[in-house]
Amino acid sequence: MDYKKAIIGKVSRRKQRETEAHLMYLELLRRHPDLYETEKAIRGLLMDGVKGKSTDSKTLDTLKHKREEILTSLGVTKEMLDPPYECNKCRDTGLIDGKPCSCIIKSCTTDGMETTANFEASDLDIFPPHERERIGKIYDTAKAFCEKFPFTNKLNLIFMGKCGSGKTFLASCIASALSKNGFSVIMLSSFAFVNRMLKYHTTFDEDKLAYLEPLIDCDLLIIDDLGSENIFKNVTVEYLFHVVNERMNAGKHTVFTTNLDDDMIRTRYGERTYSRLFGSRQSAGFALSDKDLRTSEYAKPNARTKRS
Numbered sequence: 001m002d003y004k005k006a007i008i009g010k011v012s013r014r015k016q017r018e019t020e021a022h023l024m025y026l027e028l029l030r031r032h033p034d035l036y037e038t039e040k041a042i043r044g045l046l047m048d049g050v051k052g053k054s055t056d057s058k059t060l061d062t063l064k065h066k067r068e069e070i071l072t073s074l075g076v077t078k079e080m081l082d083p084p085y086e087c088n089k090c091r092d093t094g095l096i097d098g099k100p101c102s103c104i105i106k107s108c109t110t111d112g113m114e115t116t117a118n119f120e121a122s123d124l125d126i127f128p129p130h131e132r133e134r135i136g137k138i139y140d141t142a143k144a145f146c147e148k149f150p151f152t153n154k155l156n157l158i159f160m161g162k163c164g165s166g167k168t169f170l171a172s173c174i175a176s177a178l179s180k181n182g183f184s185v186i187m188l189s190s191f192a193f194v195n196r197m198l199k200y201h202t203t204f205d206e207d208k209l210a211y212l213e214p215l216i217d218c219d220l221l222i223i224d225d226l227g228s229e230n231i232f233k234n235v236t237v238e239y240l241f242h243v244v245n246e247r248m249n250a251g252k253h254t255v256f257t258t259n260l261d262d263d264m265i266r267t268r269y270g271e272r273t274y275s276r277l278f279g280s281r282q283s284a285g286f287a288l289s290d291k292d293l294r295t296s297e298y299a300k301p302n303a304r305t306k307r308s
């Protein structure tokens with residue numbers, strides 16, 4: 001779905017909820033004469049104000065209070081008459097300063113990963129004792145990143161580690177924390193990322209931008225398991241560079257998780273991509289596992305995190 005459709009959908013859902021609430025109120029007025037009379041008196045007084053006559057504010061308050069009492073006795077809540085917004089940021093207009101609101105960007109990405117991970121649920125005991133302090137510092141860095149977001153020291157974070165080192169879990173914690181704070185976060189596997197880019201690259205639909213735009217516009221993009229995707233000529237490396245480079249130019253953040261180490265990233269994606277996206281001063285890499293983790297006793301299934 002592209003932004004335009006998402007915005008039209010959001011606005012029309014709002015209109016529909018407002019219309020339903022209005023019709024419900026009209027029905028209440030029809031069925032309850034006391035409510036009708038009170039409403040009529042309130043409107044009469046309000047009209048006096050519009051016409052320039054002085055309004056009897058004391059009577060008005062009494063009438064409004066009476067109206068509230070009648071509605072409460074009928075079991076009608078404020079939310080039923082004035083439905084809350086789906087998104088308080090844009091008040092369901094879908095736009096903020098003429099640009100798509102984060103709720104719209106988020107809703108345009110259906111291949112994203114949903115996550116319930118959070119920092120409170122993290123457990124450093126899954127790591128070998130001699131690693132806990134070091135890993136704990138990485139977790140603290142991730143938490144600080146979320147607290148300062150978007151005014152962080154680094155734009156890109158790269159969490160490196162073997163299967164079971166908890167790198168996806170850590171990235172998920174960041175996703176949850178920032179989503180909770182109202183930022184648009186898109187987390188997707190590098191496999192899904194490349195699939196989207198492939199669709200964008202090979203499609204001639206007029207709404208093909210829907211594949212690309214949200215990935216560039218969201219507040220935080222998380223690409224999980226970099227290195228597990230296929231390398232398609234003219235697509236994988238080119239779009240990875242394009243998307244993240246555009247984001248960096250706009251001061252936007254990207255988080256990667258990967259099994260690869262620095263040298264492998266350089267070899268796989270080339271020097272230009274490596275130095276811009278991963279090796280620049282705006283990027284910081286963190287190794288979540290030492291090279292021997294998989295063969296250590298802590299690599300046994302029952303001692304490891306369920307997530308990779």
Ligand SMILES: [Zn+2]
Nearest residue numbers: 087090101103
């Ligand atoms: Zn919104």
